[in-house]
Amino acid sequence: MTFDDGILTVYNVKNIAQAGDRPVMGLEEKGKYYFGYSQIGVTRYYNAMQANQDVSALVAVPGWNDVKNTDVIIIQEQKETQYQVGLVQPELDENGLRIMRITLERLGQTYEVPTES
Numbered sequence: 001m002t003f004d005d006g007i008l009t010v011y012n013v014k015n016i017a018q019a020g021d022r023p024v025m026g027l028e029e030k031g032k033y034y035f036g037y038s039q040i041g042v043t044r045y046y047n048a049m050q051a052n053q054d055v056s057a058l059v060a061v062p063g064w065n066d067v068k069n070t071d072v073i074i075i076q077e078q079k080e081t082q083y084q085v086g087l088v089q090p091e092l093d094e095n096g097l098r099i100m101r102i103t104l105e106r107l108g109q110t111y112e113v114p115t116e117s
Contacts, residue, residue, distance in 0.1 A: 001093045003034035003062055007076045010067055013111060026112040027072055033061040035075075038101060053086055057104040064090040064098050072111060073104060082107045 009032050016026030038058040045055055061067075073083045083104035093099045 003036045005036045008035050009074050011072045035059045035061045056106045060099045060101050
């Protein structure tokens with residue numbers, strides 16, 4: 001499996017307001033990973049529809065990283081689009097290497113993205 005489709009950034013959703021202010025939910029970067037798109041199978045697509053979920057993309061990243069269903073992912077080439085992690089599946093690829101398949105759903109809301117300093 002190749003991971004040459006781009007770079008994605010995984011964010012944790014947290015309160016970014018100053019102490020004492022009204023809570024403001026924003027993103028905190030957890031990590032950046034090279035990724036490769038995977039094919040969304042018919043079974044996965046229809047199972048998601050039955051669960052009232054909208055599968056937008058399926059990506060694979062190397063390793064078994066700390067990605068959770070509460071995280072938000074932004075793909076580098078699509079900076080204005082934010083995705084909610086729907087399902088995380090650690091597995092081995094055809095060469096026996098650790099990969100993680102991540103099912104992405106397009107978010108209806110958007111969070112404030114931290115600026116790079």
